[in-house]
Every structure is written in C-alpha cells, then in structure tokens.
Amino acid sequence: MRTKPYILKTIIKKVLTPQLIVFFLCLTGFQEVHAASQRVISTSPAITEILFEIGAGDRVVGVTDYCNYPKNACRLPSIGGPLNPSTEKWIALKPDLIILQDDSVVLNKHAKVFKIPTLEVSVNNLENILTSIQVIADAMQIPKAGKQLVDKITTQIDNYRTSIGKTKARHVLMLLSDTNDPSRDLYAVGRNTFL
Numbered sequence: 001m002r003t004k005p006y007i008l009k010t011i012i013k014k015v016l017t018p019q020l021i022v023f024f025l026c027l028t029g030f031q032e033v034h035a036a037s038q039r040v041i042s043t044s045p046a047i048t049e050i051l052f053e054i055g056a057g058d059r060v061v062g063v064t065d066y067c068n069y070p071k072n073a074c075r076l077p078s079i080g081g082p083l084n085p086s087t088e089k090w091i092a093l094k095p096d097l098i099i100l101q102d103d104s105v106v107l108n109k110h111a112k113v114f115k116i117p118t119l120e121v122s123v124n125n126l127e128n129i130l131t132s133i134q135v136i137a138d139a140m141q142i143p144k145a146g147k148q149l150v151d152k153i154t155t156q157i158d159n160y161r162t163s164i165g166k167t168k169a170r171h172v173l174m175l176l177s178d179t180n181d182p183s184r185d186l187y188a189v190g191r192n193t194f195l
Helices: 004-028 045-053 087-093 105-113 126-139 143-164
Strands: 040-042 060-062 097-101 118-121 175-177 186-188
Touching (some): 040 045, 045 060, 045 097, 060 087, 087 105, 097 126, 118 126
Parallel strands (some): 040 060, 040 097, 097 118
16 A cells, blocks of 8 residues: 555645646746847948848848948848838838837837837947847847857957057047048047947
8 A cells, every 4th residue: 555645745746746837837927939030121330230240141131221331231122221211121021120229210110110020229339339239149049149249349449458558648530431532421430429
C-alpha cells in the first residue's frame, strides 16, 4: 500500500502544479513577442547608416531622398523627404516598421494615419545617437550588433580624446559642403548638431 506522502506528492504534481502555473500566468499576464521587422523604411540618413552598419540593411525597403550612404542604400526606392513624403510609396512598399527621428512630425502623422508601426529615435547629438543605435538594434532583434557598434564608436572617441591629450581647446569654424561650389550649400558645425 502506498503511503500518504506519496499520494500527496502525486496530487501536487498532477493537479496543483498545472493550476498554479495557469494562476501565475494569469497574475503576471502574457508578454507578446513580436517577430523582427523584415520590411523597414528609414526616414533619415543617420537611421539608414545605423541599419546598414548593424547588419540590417537587407531589411530596409525604402529610404529618403537624402539617404546616399552606403551605396546599397542608393539603390533602394525613395519615399520622398521629411517634409514631402510619398504616402503612396509607403503603402506600395508594405513596411512592417518605419523608423523616424523624434522630431519628424509630418512623417509620424502619416504613419499613424496608415496604421504603420513606428519607432522614434533621436539623432541630434552623440549621446542620443549611441542610444538610438542600441534602440534600433533591439527593435531589429540584433542587440549584440548594436552593442558592438556602440562599443566601437565609444572606443574610437576615447582613443581620439587620449591622442589629443591636454591640448588647449581652440575656437574653430568648420564648414562643410557636398558640392564643388563652396559658395553653395554650406553647413556649419555647431554645438547643437551631430557634426
């Protein structure tokens, strides 16, 4: 004859354990797991470069008129610019995610109208860029690639800072242009820019 402790253990294993599991799942709720996005639209050159650098370039299906790097991005369909997006192209590309800069009011509004999932990131300074790299990598479900890129950039910056040592800071005006005519399209590097 079986002893009472054996019978009690059997009841706990076969009856109470499944009920306890269900009870705790109901208490804590279920966490929905989303598959990694496979059809992404990038709405900024910085976002496009991040996506390609972390190894998600093959999932980018659309970019802006201003995304010209890396070369593979130039071959992708353009969705227009930040102020003049072509929503027809958005729909035709069938994205499952649009990655936006957090100040892209027009683009965000259009994405909500068409019920396209969005991810907002900030790329207006170095700290935000590093954070955005990891946020994008996490959203693409390749967090290690994001960490590696952040570590690489941080190491390069640290090496640069070490190499200049205690050199006295100088006031410098840096102007950039993407044309052969230096009198056109000049951009100044400033305190509140990512350059």
